[in-house]
Amino acid sequence: MAGEQVLVVGAGGISTAWFPPIKEEQLQVCGVVDLKPEVARERLAAYQIEAPVFATLAGALKKTRPDFVLDLTVPDAHCAVTCAALHRGIPVIGEKPMAASMAQARRMLRAAEAHKTLYMVSQSRRWTGHHATIVQAVRNGVLGPLTTLNCDFYIGAHFGGFRDAMASPLILDMAIHLFDLARLFSGADAQAVYTKEFNPRGSWYQGNAAATCVFEMDHGIIFTFRGSWCAEGCHTSWNGNWRVIGEHGTLVYDHDQEPHGQVVAGSDGFNRTLRDACLPPAAMPYGGMHGALREMLAYLRTGAPPQTECHDNIKSLAMVFTAIKSARTGRRVAVTA
Numbered sequence: 001m002a003g004e005q006v007l008v009v010g011a012g013g014i015s016t017a018w019f020p021p022i023k024e025e026q027l028q029v030c031g032v033v034d035l036k037p038e039v040a041r042e043r044l045a046a047y048q049i050e051a052p053v054f055a056t057l058a059g060a061l062k063k064t065r066p067d068f069v070l071d072l073t074v075p076d077a078h079c080a081v082t083c084a085a086l087h088r089g090i091p092v093i094g095e096k097p098m099a100a101s102m103a104q105a106r107r108m109l110r111a112a113e114a115h116k117t118l119y120m121v122s123q124s125r126r127w128t129g130h131h132a133t134i135v136q137a138v139r140n141g142v143l144g145p146l147t148t149l150n151c152d153f154y155i156g157a158h159f160g161g162f163r164d165a166m167a168s169p170l171i172l173d174m175a176i177h178l179f180d181l182a183r184l185f186s187g188a189d190a191q192a193v194y195t196k197e198f199n200p201r202g203s204w205y206q207g208n209a210a211a212t213c214v215f216e217m218d219h220g221i222i223f224t225f226r227g228s229w230c231a232e233g234c235h236t237s238w239n240g241n242w243r244v245i246g247e248h249g250t251l252v253y254d255h256d257q258e259p260h261g262q263v264v265a266g267s268d269g270f271n272r273t274l275r276d277a278c279l280p281p282a283a284m285p286y287g288g289m290h291g292a293l294r295e296m297l298a299y300l301r302t303g304a305p306p307q308t309e310c311h312d313n314i315k316s317l318a319m320v321f322t323a324i325k326s327a328r329t330g331r332r333v334a335v336t337a
């Protein structure tokens, strides 16, 4: 199959990252749905795409026969949009985060199961060359069995919008990317978490813009996330700055630069003799949203399951909601998807 028909739901800011790969893949946009049809029309004009515009998904589904739905709406709408498509047997690729609550996410999982229809989440940072290099090194045992992952995320972000009023802007709106990367890099899932969330003095946020989370992962791996959206100066990358430690060595990934590391080369001395770790760059021909889109197309054409199929991605979402629960209760909480 080629030139698949896609129904795009939500034509806001993030759609500008999706229309270029849609055009590059020569997909047919069979419709664009937005509560504000004028936004959809402007977007189509900007990308010189001719397609009907709808104000509701229900209206669009009466008039079109998409091969898949692309859900680019706000998190509160993900569950309703995705379930409506799944109920009609139409596969869905949706923007992160999967849902606005675990209850909604579980409903989406049940809809995918009941209708035997694919729902995948676009967790765009999975499709990044340096991230694939880290995954490859860990899988090949370059560092030995993993013991520790640390991620620091410090940015002074003056959004001036809805995030300023959220109770947990950092964990709810940002940390999903970094928690999912921890699962990607380690190949391990979270078992429990303890979170200390706070709002630094002088913060321009109403809610807690900073947090430290200590996750207990599978195989005894400890993943520590330290972050703030209210930290002026010496910013980290938006991907975070990482230290990944195994029994035989350490890998560092900082400011989006090529990952580098050292591994043990000798068996004595206070500090063991070290050598540079061999970290050949991994291939990543399609980055970000294009990478996610290629996995949806591969599924439609060959049945190959995407890595962020909902049963997997809900484990990253569970890290977010459990971290918040721990912050609220002041207790270590078991992570259950």
Ligand SMILES: NC(=O)c1ccc[n+]([C@@H]2O[C@H](COP(=O)([O-])OP(=O)(O)OC[C@H]3O[C@@H](n4cnc5c(N)ncnc54)[C@H](O)[C@@H]3O)[C@@H](O)[C@H]2O)c1
Pocket: 009, 010, 011, 012, 013, 014, 015, 033, 034, 035, 036, 039, 055, 056, 057, 072, 073, 074, 075, 077, 081, 095, 096, 097, 122, 123, 124, 125
């Ligand atoms: N992967 C990334 O790095 C990344 C970056 C930014 C945003 N996002 C995600 O993309 C999603 C959209 O974010 P955005 O910045 O484009 O938001 P936005 O507010 O700019 O756009 C959302 C659009 O969806 C429309 N909409 C809302 N509910 C709808 C419904 N039920 N039916 C049809 N249209 C509806 C709105 O009218 C709006 O035009 C969010 O889930 C966000 O977290 C991901």
